[in-house]
Amino acid sequence: MVEFGVNINNREPLLVESYTVEKMMDLGAMAEEYGFDSVWVGDSLLDRPRLEPISLLGHLAAQTEDVKLGTGCMITPLRNPLQFLQAWNSLDMLSDGRMVLGACMGPPTPGCKEQYEALGLEYRKRAKMLEEQLEIFKQFWREGELTYDGEFYQYDDVDFRRGPEVRDLAPVQDDPTIHVISNPAHHNNGTDEVINRAAKRIVELGDGWMASGLGDAPHEYSRQYNSIVDYATEHGHDPAEIETSFQVTMTIDDDTASADEKMRKYIKTYYPHLYKEADQLAWGPSGDADDLIAWIEEFQERGCEQFIIRFGGEDQTGQLKQFTEEVLPSF
Secondary structure (H helix, E strand, O other): OOEEEEEOOOOHHHOOOOOOHHHHHHHHHHHHHOOOOEEEEOOOOOOOOOOOHHHHHHHHHHHOOOOEEEEOOEEHHHOOHHHHHHHHHHHHHHOOOOEEEEEEOOOOOHHHHHHHHHOOOOHHHHHHHHHHHHHHHHHHHHHOOEEEEOOOOEEEEEOOOOOOOOOOOOOOOOOOEEEEEOOHHHHOOOOHHHHHHHHHHHHHHOOEEEEEOOOOOHHHHHHHHHHHHHHHHHOOOOHHHOEEEEEEEEEEOOOHHHHHHHHHHHHHHHOOOOOOOOOHHHOOOEEOHHHHHHHHHHHHHOOOOEEEEEEOOOOHHHHHHHHHHHOHHHO
């Protein structure tokens, strides 16, 4: 069964006058009311600045009851692993076990490099940093403590217990879900070596794969998906247990030309210099309900189980309602 989530777009309040912080938070509550399965926020420090995701997730945990809450995606290497664990464990306690971590290293862009350098971190080694962090997160959630000796992080019997605690600072979930992001073809770096390393990272260190930016390249989606399945099968993992999600920008309008124009304006505003040469279709479909249904069905057939939708355009509420009425019933 396919699931649907909504990305409430926590950069948009800084870009569009009419999309206020209040409207952004209302969109999260509406997503639950309208029957979506999850609500998501994005992350970036200097590349594409936005409202900070941990803070927003805490607010979303308080104003929702049942939907899963996640990051699409969190650039975890920008954060100290211990401080991140403190924050994420707290969120899982606040939400009663509803958190899903979408974890990534950040794209190969000048802005991403700038934010690593501003924090004194090695941009070129961000993949290794991400992998070490995923190992650390899994170990801590499994054992409640850390003993780890890596290239970037070292811990010797570290935990959050000091003696008088009546409960641990630990997730409600026994094993919090991690979706590892991989979009190499989207960034013109889709060599077999990169694709296969991503597959290993996803299978060994995560619980699922999250894609984005492959909206016009279903064959590239299949390429990464097949690499994941092949690696899992060859190394004793059940491919069916690996969750698959796709964060996609969609613009819905009865008038296809109007939908296309909204999408073009949105992409131009959101990615003014980093992706000015990219085809808007790379980010996802625009059009009427039938267009969006056909796009979803294409990627569902290629293995995607969950679609996380970021609506392109100022009228987020209107698009959410139209999508709920005209697209969701087909699934």
